[in-house]
Amino acid sequence: MTPTRRGPKKIDYVGAQSDGTKLAADLPAAVQVPDDAVAWTAVLGESTVRNLHSPDWKTREHALQAVMRSLGNARWNAERSPEDVWNTVTQLLDKALKDKVAPLYYASLELLSTLVATYSPNLPYGVLTQGLEPLMPTLLHRVGNNNARIQETSIQALLTLANQPALGLAFLAPHALSAIPKKSQSGAAAAIQMSGRLELITCMLNVQVQQQMGFGTAGRTPAAAAAAGKGGDALMAEDVVRFTRPALDMPDDKVRTAAVRLVAEVYRTRKAAGQPFEVEKMVGAGLKPALMQRLA
Known part of the structure; x- marks a missing residue:
């Protein structure tokens, strides 16, 4: 047969x-x-x-x-x-x-x-972003796909933007830290979408740390930073923690673990830079004691 x-x-x-x-x-x-x-x-x-x-x-x-x-x-x-x-x-x-055909996506x-x-x-920066902006919702949605290859290739595609001096983290950060669409905020999709987004932001934070150490200039060029309305780091600690905070209360253990890991990474980078990080002040009240202890 x-x-x-x-x-x-x-x-x-x-x-x-x-x-x-x-x-x-x-x-x-x-x-x-x-x-x-x-x-x-x-x-x-x-x-x-x-x-x-x-x-x-x-x-x-x-x-x-x-x-x-x-x-x-x-x-x-x-x-x-x-x-x-x-x-x-x-x-x-x-x-x-x-x-919808996966090989076409790749x-x-x-x-x-x-x-x-x-x-x-x-x-020019304006021409670049005009073409890329319509693509971002699809790419971010696929970052939260439950297929590991689709998620990984989507993250790598976005990191490609972050590693281009003309675009970089200054372009990508506002998209990565934007709210997850409401239709993906409930049910099984909520955990998958948040998990993928946390993974993306963690990778971006690592790129930023490498740049601070002098490896690469993506997103730190004057033109890109000025066009994005940012000076200095594109991923601000307060913005990252604000986005991550809801994930610390989600029922999915993998999501909570990823969120704790990301907040801990923010803590380490601030400590290495000699900047204060008060857990309760940054994360806010109402966090479960066990999680607070892991972050402290």
Whole structure:
């Protein structure tokens, strides 16, 4: 008996999305380019844009890989405006990152990393953030995915932004410390989302400590810090603890442990810098004595 071939793994999403099936059903056999993607053809070519909207997920994956190869082609880049390429590919990624097919998500993350590494040094901060802002809700949501690989690759993609001098922690911090959407604040999703976000913030705090020790300059360049409205450290201890505080009361033991570890990390960094850290003042009243003892 011939085993049934399984399709690719599908994942959760934020907002409107499609795996291409519905789109294909609405279009003629020869895939037409949707109105909101017509402008992409000037940069990517009509064939590539059509393939990005194919009902076949492998064709969509190959199209993403073709765009990534183009970004590494010096002649291709020389023939196009950097701002046009950035705007087109970030618009493409806003759709591709929401694809339910997991391999498409991984391919989209690779394309994002390549795009940021290639173009962020040469574009104004405002252009960079205008393209990246729409992608952040999807990336942050996937940080809270219960699939370990999806969570890890999402965190690494965000850390790629943090390690780019033109963006860095100054850009990423406000997003990482933003409130988790209400629809993910209850049930099993609450623990998964908070756990992933705590892991991201812990990684970001480690990046900041490395920068304080002189390793790397990402997010500490005058232009990036000024544009983000920050001076000095992008991750302020008070902001980190304020975000983490609700996690200390969550019923999930893994979440509480991650929260304690993060607050303890804040304590160590402040102590190393010769700054005071009063647990009750920073964390607030009402914490269980056992947890307070672990933090003290």
